[in-house]
Amino acid sequence: MEAKKAEVIDIPFAKWEPPKDEGCRVVKSDGTRCGKPVWQEGMCGVHREWEMTMSAAMGLPFPEDQLSMHRFLLRALDLVVSGKISERRLRAMETLCRMIVRNARVGRYEV
Numbered sequence: 001m002e003a004k005k006a007e008v009i010d011i012p013f014a015k016w017e018p019p020k021d022e023g024c025r026v027v028k029s030d031g032t033r034c035g036k037p038v039w040q041e042g043m044c045g046v047h048r049e050w051e052m053t054m055s056a057a058m059g060l061p062f063p064e065d066q067l068s069m070h071r072f073l074l075r076a077l078d079l080v081v082s083g084k085i086s087e088r089r090l091r092a093m094e095t096l097c098r099m100i101v102r103n104a105r106v107g108r109y110e111v
């Protein structure tokens with residue numbers, strides 16, 4: 001009786017590569033990832049600086065476009081209604097938000 005030959009099955013394995021650095025991990029209001037070069041803690045300089053502010057600690061989103069500005073103001077309104085900030089501060093925040101948007105438009109920079 002003849003011995004059976006072993007059947008060789010060649011399964012190609014994909015070479016493992018470490019995940020690519022996809023840049024800043026912050027997901028913007030439009031659902032896209034920031035992706036700018038990482039500065040600290042997986043974030044670009046602009047988003048990392050925002051993360052270290054009191055506004056961010058209060059849950060306010062980074063006001064970088066129209067939608068995030070809208071979310072920012074809604075959150076600010078909630079802070080007023082809940083008595084966490086005064087209406088006067090809300091008005092000051094609104095004014096500053098307008099200045100931020102105007103500055104971004106004039107400077108034609110994308111945050």
Ligand SMILES: [Zn+2]
Nearest residue numbers: 024034044047
């Ligand atoms: Zn970023």
